Amino acid sequence: MDYKAPLETYTGKIKEVVIGRGPKAIKIGGESILPLHYFEGAAARRPVVALEIDDSGAAGWTEWAVEPYQDVVSDPLKWAGKCLELGADLVCLHLESTDPQGANRPAAEAAALVRRLVKEIDAPLIVYGCGDDKKDVEVLVAVAEACRGENLLLGPAVKENYTDIARAVAENGHCIIAQTPIDINLEKELNVKLLKQLPPERIVIDPLSSALGYGMEYSFTIMERTRQVGVVYGDMAMQMPIIADLGRECWKTNQARADREQGMLWESITAMNLLLAGADILVLRHPDNCRLLKEAIEGKL
Amino acid sequence: MAIKGTDIVKRLPEGGKKNCKECGLPTCFAFAMKLASGGSAIEKCPYISPEVRSGLEDALAPPIRPVTIGTGANALVVGDETVLYRHEKTFVHQPGIAVLIADDESVEAVEGKIRKLKELKFGWVGQTLRADLLALQNKSGDPAKFTAIVNKVLPEVDCPLMLISQDTDALLAAHALCAGRKPLLYPVTAQNLEKVISAVKAKAAVLAVKGAGVESLVHLTKRLKEAGLEDILLDPGSRDLQSAVRDQTLIRRAALKQGFRALGYPTIAFPCFMTSDRRRETLLASMFIPKYAAVIVLSDIDEHSLLPLLVQRLNTYTDPRIPMSMEEKIYPINNPDAGSPVLITANWALTYFIVASEVEASKVPAWLCVKEAGGLGVLTAWAAGKFSGDSIAPFIRKCGIEGMVNHRRLVIPGKVARIRNELAEALPDWQIIVGPGDANEIPAYLPALVKSWKG
Numbered sequence: 001m002d003y004k005a006p007l008e009t010y011t012g013k014i015k016e017v018v019i020g021r022g023p024k025a026i027k028i029g030g031e032s033i034l035p036l037h038y039f040e041g042a043a044a045r046r047p048v049v050a051l052e053i054d055d056s057g058a059a060g061w062t063e064w065a066v067e068p069y070q071d072v073v074s075d076p077l078k079w080a081g082k083c084l085e086l087g088a089d090l091v092c093l094h095l096e097s098t099d100p101q102g103a104n105r106p107a108a109e110a111a112a113l114v115r116r117l118v119k120e121i122d123a124p125l126i127v128y129g130c131g132d133d134k135k136d137v138e139v140l141v142a143v144a145e146a147c148r149g150e151n152l153l154l155g156p157a158v159k160e161n162y163t164d165i166a167r168a169v170a171e172n173g174h175c176i177i178a179q180t181p182i183d184i185n186l187e188k189e190l191n192v193k194l195l196k197q198l199p200p201e202r203i204v205i206d207p208l209s210s211a212l213g214y215g216m217e218y219s220f221t222i223m224e225r226t227r228q229v230g231v232v233y234g235d236m237a238m239q240m241p242i243i244a245d246l247g248r249e250c251w252k253t254n255q256a257r258a259d260r261e262q263g264m265l266w267e268s269i270t271a272m273n274l275l276l277a278g279a280d281i282l283v284l285r286h287p288d289n290c291r292l293l294k295e296a297i298e299g300k301l
Numbered sequence: 302m303a304i305k306g307t308d309i310v311k312r313l314p315e316g317g318k319k320n321c322k323e324c325g326l327p328t329c330f331a332f333a334m335k336l337a338s339g340g341s342a343i344e345k346c347p348y349i350s351p352e353v354r355s356g357l358e359d360a361l362a363p364p365i366r367p368v369t370i371g372t373g374a375n376a377l378v379v380g381d382e383t384v385l386y387r388h389e390k391t392f393v394h395q396p397g398i399a400v401l402i403a404d405d406e407s408v409e410a411v412e413g414k415i416r417k418l419k420e421l422k423f424g425w426v427g428q429t430l431r432a433d434l435l436a437l438q439n440k441s442g443d444p445a446k447f448t449a450i451v452n453k454v455l456p457e458v459d460c461p462l463m464l465i466s467q468d469t470d471a472l473l474a475a476h477a478l479c480a481g482r483k484p485l486l487y488p489v490t491a492q493n494l495e496k497v498i499s500a501v502k503a504k505a506a507v508l509a510v511k512g513a514g515v516e517s518l519v520h521l522t523k524r525l526k527e528a529g530l531e532d533i534l535l536d537p538g539s540r541d542l543q544s545a546v547r548d549q550t551l552i553r554r555a556a557l558k559q560g561f562r563a564l565g566y567p568t569i570a571f572p573c574f575m576t577s578d579r580r581r582e583t584l585l586a587s588m589f590i591p592k593y594a595a596v597i598v599l600s601d602i603d604e605h606s607l608l609p610l611l612v613q614r615l616n617t618y619t620d621p622r623i624p625m626s627m628e629e630k631i632y633p634i635n636n637p638d639a640g641s642p643v644l645i646t647a648n649w650a651l652t653y654f655i656v657a658s659e660v661e662a663s664k665v666p667a668w669l670c671v672k673e674a675g676g677l678g679v680l681t682a683w684a685a686g687k688f689s690g691d692s693i694a695p696f697i698r699k700c701g702i703e704g705m706v707n708h709r710r711l712v713i714p715g716k717v718a719r720i721r722n723e724l725a726e727a728l729p730d731w732q733i734i735v736g737p738g739d740a741n742e743i744p745a746y747l748p749a750l751v752k753s754w755k756g
């Protein structure tokens with residue numbers, strides 16, 4: 001028996017999602033190959049790396065993750081600029097201070113901040129609410145309206161609150177992050193529901209990213225299956241790009257807090273795994289890891 | 302691509318119609334079914350011709366050969382994997398992590414690495430994690446130096462060994478020093494293949510073949526198999542991340558989806574030869590864990606780089622269908638005493654990790670009682686009736702916590718605030734306190750709680 005390379009081609013194709021507008025817009029998705037399988041076909045766009053900022057001055061961040069931004073964390077505008085300088089493809093803002101359990105900043109203030117940011121910075125913007133189902137509706141709707149036409153990637157929309165957020169996203173020309181708790185069935189269910197309000201080109205899947213040692217393998221497997229179902233089996237409800245918002249999860253582990261180099265590896269290894277599983281957007285905290293993961297994506301590692 | 306019983310029966314004596322029962326089974330068909338499921342051995346039928354037998358043995362062998370490196374209690378078994386993705390079925394044999402020592406390194410460096418290999422051990426979810434093999438490289442080009450380091454290391458370590466030399470004579474001479482320990486030899490190439498075959502006896506070594514590309518490995522493994530040397534590992538020679546993903550994928554697919562025997566062996570990966578930067582090296586190693594490598598060779602190990610890789614390895618090789626669960630017991634955190642708060646949670650390992658890690662971060666000494674709840678998280682366990690007041694009460698009574706603390710205050714997860722009354726009724730002498738709904742609030746919550754008690 002002679003060797004014949006077992007190359008595979010698939011009919012399913014991930015939807016192309018555009019974030020941002022004008023010359024600074026970027027496109028993610030578009031591939032009909034498995035993650036990093038560039039030997040089996042080209043991808044319209046390779047995965048991208050975002051660096052995370054927040055509106056609470058990096059409160060609670062591990063010191064090694066704050067270091068690169070030491071002088072700018074109090075000013076989200078400068079901080080976002082620094083992220084881009086340090087190599088990020090785009091910026092991911094977490095509206096931490098809107099949390100009712102914390103500073104409980106009003107929605108209007110958060111919206112004003114996002115509006116300033118999106119006008120100033122030279123890259124597309126991802127915006128995450130604080131994760132409180134009810135407050136997120138208020139905040140994300142206000143942000144969507146204040147930034148009409150800017151094509152932000154906004155979320156998380158979850159099964160408890162997606163309707164109003166999806167409506168604001170649709171009416172104001174943005175994209176949505178569909179978030180489910182590490183469960184492929186719930187993930188598909190939410191996608192199907194969102195598809196009634198938005199075209200697939202405006203949806204990005206967030207199956208939740210757990211850190212290494214804290215359930216990363218579950219996130220890995222959900223992402224891997226999602227991508228297979230979308231590309232190999234052509235399930236239209238699962239053909240959206242995937243976002244892995246993993247930096248925050250990694251840096252809050254005891255292992256990352258205990259030792260700088262261990263923290264760097266905790267984040268980069270989690271990112272490497274979720275990249276291999278199918279993530280199209282990696283959200284990290286440390287710029288050195290951003291550089292490393294970009295090397296991996298660009299075939300330079 | 303496992304062969305079916307119905308295909309086997311056609312190859313049995315008289316087309317499977319002899320039915321003489323000498324194999325101990327009522328019919329040839331029954332015997333064929335047993336063979337297919339691995340429940341019987343071909344030898345049991347005395348009438349199978351040698352040709353049919355070797356054909357059947359081939360068809361019945363696992364698609365990726367299990368290979369044992371080393372001997373005795375520390376021997377490492379790799380291979381015998383049956384799937385490409387862990388959601389299909391569990392990956393079974395965790396890749397061995399090898400530490401590389403070159404014969405031109407200083408005595409201190411060599412001793413430092415040996416010490417780390419022996420001493421770096423980590424406790425994780427009740428398991429002990431550590432590196433597995435020692436790789437010795439004849440980097441100096443001097444065969445005498447290589448022999449010297451092999452001789453030095455042999456009595457010092459009892460883990461499986463790997464020997465690396467571009468000089469085949471030096472490689473074989475080093476092998477002769479430790480053939481009884483079944484070391485892994487590298488590289489076996491088109492150039493030294495015959496020399497290796499004439500010098501190495503079956504079961505005295507595992508041979509790691511090196512090619513330039515996947516296809517180039519095929520004639521090497523075919524020739525080795527012909528010579529009776531089947532303990533083989535494959536190195537397709539790719540030395541960057543994306544080529545490695547490609548080659549590892551092609552080899553695994555060829556073995557599993559095409560049933561291509563010549564590539565049905567475990568693979569070996571060399572992050573140590575792919576970069577001189579340790580962080581990049583660790584990251585490459587982390588790619589090889591889900592991407593099928595069976596042995597991963599690192600230039601060095603440190604606590605901070607080895608721990609994440611070993612945790613990743615453990616996680617990647619768990620059964621994705623069974624939730625990890627913790628043993629039901631009381632876990633002391635931050636050295637608690639009789640006055641420390643008592644918390645309770647369910648026994649999903651992820652729940653435990655997060656809660657334990659946040660309690661630790663709070664710096665408050667506390668007792669964390671983990672209740673058996675079918676390996677589920679708090680809310681799902683409650684929904685399944687495994688984390689109700691009725692079931693928590695007897696656990697609190699019998700787990701021993703009542704003898705360990707001088708108070709009766711129990712903090713329950715905020716997510717199951719609804720069980721408070723039920724639990725208070727079942728444990729009338731305990732004060733039931735509803736804790737935070739999210740574990741990340743614990744570091745703020747616990748110190749405040751303890752402070753309020755002190756009044």
Ligand code: SF4
Nearest residue numbers: 320321322324329346
């Ligand atoms: S011993 Fe062989 S020939 Fe006889 S019944 Fe068993 S399989 Fe058939």
